[in-house]
Amino acid sequence: MPGVPASDLPAAELLRAWPSMARRLRALHEIPAGECPFARPLSAMFDRAADVVARGAVNPEFLDPDQQDVPPPLLLARLRADLTHRLAQEAQDRVVCHGDACLPNFLVDPQSLQCTGLIDVGRLGTADRYVDLSLLLGNARESWRDATDARAAHALLFAQLGIDAPDDGRLDFYLRLDPLTWG
Secondary structure, eight states, X not given: OOSEEGGGSOHHHHHHHHHHHHHHHHHHHTSOGGGOSOBOOHHHXXXXXXXXXXXXXXXXXXXXXXXXXSOHHHHHHHXXXXXXXXHHHHHHSEEEEOSOOOGGGEEEOTTTOOEEEEOOOTTOEEXXXXXXXXXHHHHHTTTSSSHHHHHHHHHHHHHHHTOSSOOHHHHHHHHHHGGGGOO
């Protein structure tokens, strides 16, 4: 597949490529979930996180800096308190998700700055669309030059997806769950 990882682009170019990346993600999310043979439900993600935490296998480098000094069982307990609500949301908004929608997995033509495709689909399956949205925004936040770029990227992403009122609590939940699932 042609292109370079979006993570290799300077901030200004990444921001110009961002709408086409959002459209690519939207196209994936528009595949009928019933046609996808793979599932990655929140219940399984949470069970995976519980296993990783129980084995003491959480990689602190994957955690946000504000979480790195918090014991992983406490991080998991905080997420568990919100689990029932998030399960209900997922039941209403299940789509085909990439599952690891971070910048290195979006390929972009460096000349046109158009997204040419997605790679590394090992975590692909039906799930809450906010799994992908949280990872994309969370992974990109260190790429931006300033808060203005970050706000623009956030607005562009949700505009391209047709989401008028993004759920920041849902974004935060999945962004905090994901690092507990890699171990």
